Amino acid sequence: MPRPSRDSYGDQKPPYSYISLTAMAIWSSPERMLPLSEIYRFITDRFPYYRRNTQRWQNSLRHNLSFNDCFVKVPRRPDRPGKGAYWTLHPQAFDMFENGSLLRRRKRFKLQKGEKDNLNAELAALANFNRAFLARQAAGPPPPASIPTATLYTSTLCSQLSPEPAELPDVTPITMLPRERPRRAFTIDALLEPDSPRLSPSPPQPMISLEARMAAPYVLAAQRYHAELLQAAAHALRPCYLPPPPLPVA
DNA sequence: AAATGTTTAGGTGACC
DNA sequence: GGTCACCTAAACATTT
Numbered sequence: 001m002p003r004p005s006r007d008s009y010g011d012q013k014p015p016y017s018y019i020s021l022t023a024m025a026i027w028s029s030p031e032r033m034l035p036l037s038e039i040y041r042f043i044t045d046r047f048p049y050y051r052r053n054t055q056r057w058q059n060s061l062r063h064n065l066s067f068n069d070c071f072v073k074v075p076r077r078p079d080r081p082g083k084g085a086y087w088t089l090h091p092q093a094f095d096m097f098e099n100g101s102l103l104r105r106r107k108r109f110k111l112q113k114g115e116k117d118n119l120n121a122e123l124a125a126l127a128n129f130n131r132a133f134l135a136r137q138a139a140g141p142p143p144p145a146s147i148p149t150a151t152l153y154t155s156t157l158c159s160q161l162s163p164e165p166a167e168l169p170d171v172t173p174i175t176m177l178p179r180e181r182p183r184r185a186f187t188i189d190a191l192l193e194p195d196s197p198r199l200s201p202s203p204p205q206p207m208i209s210l211e212a213r214m215a216a217p218y219v220l221a222a223q224r225y226h227a228e229l230l231q232a233a234a235h236a237l238r239p240c241y242l243p244p245p246p247l248p249v250a
Numbered sequence: 251a252a253a254t255g256t257t258t259a260g261g262t263g264a265c266c
Numbered sequence: 267g268g269t270c271a272c273c274t275a276a277a278c279a280t281t282t
Contacts, residue, residue, distance in 0.1 A: 017272060036254060060274060066256050073255085083282050084254050108271065 013049045018057070018064045021047075022071065026089055033074055033088035036062070069093075069116065070109040075127040 016024070025042035026034050034042070040058060043050045050057055065071045070093035074086040093109045111119065 019272085056274070059276085060272095062255065063257085063274085064272090065254095081282090083252090 009047055009049060011048050014047050018061045019068060019070065022061060022064060022087070023089055026087060031086075033086040035076075035082065035086055036065070036084050039087065068109065069111040072119065073123065075123065 014021070021043050022039055025039040026032060028042060029038070039061070040054075043061075044054075065073075065087055070090050072088050072090050074088055076082060076085055090109065090111070092111075
């Protein structure tokens with residue numbers, strides 16, 4: 001399917017659903033996650049049809065973001081304050097679309113109750129951590145006894161963080177992914193685990209491995225997000241929790 | 251106050 | 267006719 005260029009449908013309504021348009025917008029961003037305002041901007045930039053009646057379609061779009069499990073709300077980083085959260089695609093939602101087409105989904109993406117609860121708990125913990133981080137910054141360095149529970153949560157991430165991931169290849173926003181996708185649990189811990197052997201099958205199959213990597217933009221974005229977050233946290237907490245940096249060798 | 255997010259409800263068209 | 271995906275409207279809550 002051709003990639004939609006700017007104004008590719010003129011004033012005509014494009015044949016994409018709001019879910020498709022939103023996925024497209026998210027997919028086009030370097031971090032594979034966008035705030036609502038940027039999703040709006042992506043759509044109005046490319047599809048003049050949506051420059052009119054903005055209240056109507058934006059309400060529908062927000063409804064879709066909340067209603068559909070395929071979209072995941074990621075709390076803002078503490079160092080990027082602003083209104084609203086970031087939105088991303090659930091990693092397991094990448095094969096929603098039939099034959100890589102955004103025109104129609106194969107089936108509705110629905111998380112099971114347990115999966116949804118886990119995800120919500122993780123994201124709530126992340127949001128709590130952000131709040132605690134901001135409060136801590138406002139109040140100055142805290143005494144060690146006051147580590148919030150969310151720090152425990154993130155400390156488990158520390159040991160699992162891999163180095164800064166390499167940049168993803170630029171992926172055309174209109175083509176969705178082939179079959180292969182990660183099936184790991186959608187918890188922050190699971191996301192930060194190194195790829196399982198299943199994703200890098202033996203004997204090695206470079207194409208599948210690459211596809212698998214491309215199919216997990218949220219994983220990479222989350223890794224980057226948390227690496228930066230924890231770096232900032234470590235920096236802020238160093239006076240209390242970390243040994244001083246080694247003295248330079250004379 | 252405005253933007254953002256959630257939820258409920260009703261409707262249409264395609265498909266089986 | 268039932269089911270599903272999708273669209274629209276609206277009321278309300280939350281956040282900045």
